[in-house]
Every structure is written in structure tokens, then in C-alpha cells.
Amino acid sequence: xxxxxxxxxxxxxxxxxxxxxxxxxxxxxxxxxxxxxxxxxxxxxxxxxxxxxxxxxxxxxxxxxxxxxxxxxxxxxxxxxxxxxxxxxxxxxxxxxxxxxxxxxxxxxxxxxxxxxxxxxxxxxxxxxxxxxxxxxxxxxxxxxxxxxxxxxxxxxxxxxxxxxxxxxxxxxxxxxxxxxxxxxxxxxxxxxxxxxxxxxxxxxxxxxxxxxxxxxxxxxxxxxxxxxxxxxxxxxxxxxxxxxxxxxxxxxxxxxxxxxxxxxxxxxxxxxxxxxxxxxxxxxxxxxxxxxxxxxxxxxxxxxxxxxxxxxxxxxxxxxxxxxxxxxxxxxxxxxxxxxxx
Numbered sequence: 001x002x003x004x005x006x007x008x009x010x011x012x013x014x015x016x017x018x019x020x021x022x023x024x025x026x027x028x029x030x031x032x033x034x035x036x037x038x039x040x041x042x043x044x045x046x047x048x049x050x051x052x053x054x055x056x057x058x059x060x061x062x063x064x065x066x067x068x069x070x071x072x073x074x075x076x077x078x079x080x081x082x083x084x085x086x087x088x089x090x091x092x093x094x095x096x097x098x099x100x101x102x103x104x105x106x107x108x109x110x111x112x113x114x115x116x117x118x119x120x121x122x123x124x125x126x127x128x129x130x131x132x133x134x135x136x137x138x139x140x141x142x143x144x145x146x147x148x149x150x151x152x153x154x155x156x157x158x159x160x161x162x163x164x165x166x167x168x169x170x171x172x173x174x175x176x177x178x179x180x181x182x183x184x185x186x187x188x189x190x191x192x193x194x195x196x197x198x199x200x201x202x203x204x205x206x207x208x209x210x211x212x213x214x215x216x217x218x219x220x221x222x223x224x225x226x227x228x229x230x231x232x233x234x235x236x237x238x239x240x241x242x243x244x245x246x247x248x249x250x251x252x253x254x255x256x257x258x259x260x261x262x263x264x265x266x267x268x269x270x271x272x273x274x275x276x277x278x279x280x281x282x283x284x285x286x287x288x289x290x291x292x293x294x295x296x297x298x299x300x301x302x303x304x305x306x307x308x309x310x311x312x313x314x315x316x317x318x319x320x321x322x323x324x325x326x327x328x329x330x331x332x333x334x335x336x337x338x339x340x341x342x343x
Contacts, residue, residue, distance in 0.1 A: 069127055076160040081141070082134045101140050112136050115176045130169065134159060138166060139173040188270075189246055191277045198279070198293055200241040207296075207330035208284050212238040212246055214267075214297040214307075216258040234261055238295065247276075258300040271295075271306065278306060296331045 077083055089097040090105045097105055112133055119132035142155035156166035189197065194211050201210040218232040232254025238247040249265040262268040270276050281292040294308045301309055310328050315321050 070162065073160045073162070077128070080134070080160045081158040082137050086137060101137075103140070108137065108140070111140075111177065114180045115173065118176050119173065130161060130165070135169050135173045136177070139170045139177075142166070142170055186245070186248060188276060191279050194277065194293065195279050197240045197246070198282075201330060202285070204241045205326070205330040207326050209282055209291050209293045210296060210330055211278065211293050212240055212295050213331050214238050214262060214295050214301065216261060216300075218254050234258070236261055236265055236267065238267065258297070259302055262297075262301060271304075296327065298331065 085100075086097070089100070094104055101108060103111075115136065116132045119135050121129050121132075123129065138155055138159045138161070141158065142152055152166050152170065153163050155170075156163045159166070161169070198209055198211050202208045215237065217235045217237070219235065221231050221233055223229060223231045233250065234252040234254055234256070236249045236252065236258070237245050240246050247267050249261075249267050252261040252265065256264075263272075267276075279293050281290045283290050292306055294306050296308050299309055299312065301307060303309055308327065310324055310331070315324060
């Protein structure tokens with residue numbers, strides 16, 4: 001290991017990656033052909049094995065790519081879905097386009113305009129590059145995997161690009177779309193917006209002072225190599241009465257409970273510090289009682305003045321039964337568990 005690290009350095013005599021080695025100077029002299037009388041047998045044996053390794057590495061044939069561009073993709077401009085089906089659907093079949101991309105052609109054009117500058121690559125004289133317009137189209141096409149089971153390789157075949165190229169495009173485009181859209185469409189609601197959300201919940205689900213339902217959705221991911229078991233990441237979200245995400249946190253390990261994930265997430269920290277701009281306590285309808293605005297979740301979450309959950313056990317008092325019914329109804333209908341499979 002020491003010899004290999006030394007070989008990788010530009011200047012062997014000033015190698016700093018060898019660490020504390022008592023034979024450092026002697027090994028370097030043997031490798032450079034300068035014998036040392038006081039070098040022991042172990043040093044010469046180590047140098048001999050290192051020279052054998054160098055010879056093997058020099059004689060090993062370099063890995064050459066079979067194709068710069070696979071011949072199957074050579075006619076991308078004539079066979080890619082972007083230049084055939086998408087072009088035809090844009091020219092007169094908006095309903096079919098919506099079926100494929102979950103948005104209108106005009107919306108896709110708007111998304112493209114937002115990230116066009118960052119997705120445009122420098123031209124290469126030896127081959128044509130994938131245009132900035134194809135990249136969001138490919139990304140959104142593959143995103144149907146959540147609802148239709150489409151894989152990256154299927155999207156790559158449809159757009160006539162390599163699988164690894166498709167993966168890189170999808171990762172880059174998703175990142176850019178999040179960076180561009182999240183400050184505008186996923187920003188924390190203001191105090192007035194929280195009030196509007198509470199009014200909508202009261203009108204639609206008959207539950208006042210209610211600003212959002214909190215829930216987590218577990219998504220299975222590929223397990224690390226040579227490791228058994230099933231691995232998940234968790235999407236934690238706050239949803240309003242219109243089934244819209246208001247706050248989102250994704251990426252927590254699935255081995256933790258929803259309550260622990262919320263507590264350690266930026267959403268939970270801001271809620272604990274009072275930084276979500278929630279409205280002040282307000283009077284309940286047809287009542288003189290003043291109550292705070294609250295989020296609602298299931299039994300996995302901790303009970304707080306600004307966070308409610310259905311109480312455990314059964315109740316026999318009619319007023320309590322009605323309260324639990326209204327609370328559970330408001331919590332379950334716009335749950336993220338209902339939303340995530342159709343995104």
C-alpha cells in the first residue's frame with residue numbers, strides 16, 4: 001500500500017503520503033536505483049515486489065471505450081421522442097401531451113426557459129450535444145416512474161441516449177429545477193397565508209385553527225452493495241386543504257420514526273423556535289374560547305401546544321367522539337400518504 005501511494009506521487013523523493021515509515025528514505029533509494037549498504041533484506045524484498053507491480057501496471061492494456069457514441073443513437077435527431085412524438089403532440093394534441101408529461105406544452109416551455117441558460121452546454125466540434133430543451137423533457141418523462149413504473153433505461157431508449165447519460169441529465173436537471181422553483185413555490189407561508197389556509201380547512205373540513213397536516217412517506221431505495229435488508233428514505237411534508245405541499249423535508253433514513261424525523265428536521269426546528277410565522281391564537285367559531293393555530297399528525301408525533309394528534313383509546317362522551325371524528329377526518333383526507341403515489 002505504501003509503495004503504490006508513492007508511485008502515484010509526482011515527486012517520489014518528496015512523497016508526503018507515506019506517513020511514518022522507518023524505511024521511507026531507504027525504499028526510495030532502492031526504487032530509484034541507488035543501493036544503500038545498510039538496507040536490510042526486508043527493504044530489498046519490498047522494493048523487488050514494488051518493481052514487479054510497476055512492470056505489470058505499465059504492460060497492462062489501457063481501457064478503451066468501444067464507442068464514443070453508440071451506433072444505435074447515431075440518428076438521435078430523427079428517432080428521439082423529443083423530435084418525433086413530442087413535436088407532433090405540441091402541434092395539436094395537448095391532451096395526449098398532458099397524459100405523458102402531467103403538464104401542458106406551455107408549462108414545459110416555461111420550465112425550460114427557467115433553466116435553459118444553466119442547461120446549455122458548450123458546443124463540441126466532434127459530436128452534437130443534447131440540447132437544453134431535451135433535458136427537462138427527458139427528466140419529466142422519467143419522473144412518471146412514480147406512477148407508471150417507467151425506468152431510466154426506458155426513458156434513455158425513448159430519447160436515444162445512453163443510460164448513464166440519462167442518469168446524469170436527470171440528476172442535473174432535477175437539481176436545477178429545485179434550486180430555481182423552490183424559492184418561489186416552496187417558500188414558507190406568511191402569517192396571512194397561514195390564516196387563509198386555516199380558513200380553507202375550516203370551510204372544507206369543519207376544523208378551525210388548523211394550518212396543515214404533517215405526515216411522512218417512506219420510499220424504498222437500492223440497498224448498498226453486499227448489504228442485506230430493505231432501505232428507505234422519508235419525505236416529511238406539510239399539506240394544506242387543497243392537497244398542496246407547503247413545507248417539505250426529504251432524505252431522512254427510514255429507520256427513524258416520523259416523530260423523530262420531524263423533530264430533527266428543519267421544519268421541526270423552526271416550529272420549536274417559533275420561526276414559521278404562525279398566526280396568533282384566535283377565537284373558535286361560535287365560541288368564546290381562544291385556541292392556537294395547530295398542525296395535526298398521527299400518534300407518531302409528539303403532542304405540543306401547536307401540534308395536535310388523535311388521543312389514544314376510545315371515548316364515550318358524545319362531544320369527545322365528535323371532536324375525535326372531526327380531527328381524524330381533517331388529518332386523514334389530505335394526508336401525504338394519499339398524495340405521494342400520484343405525484
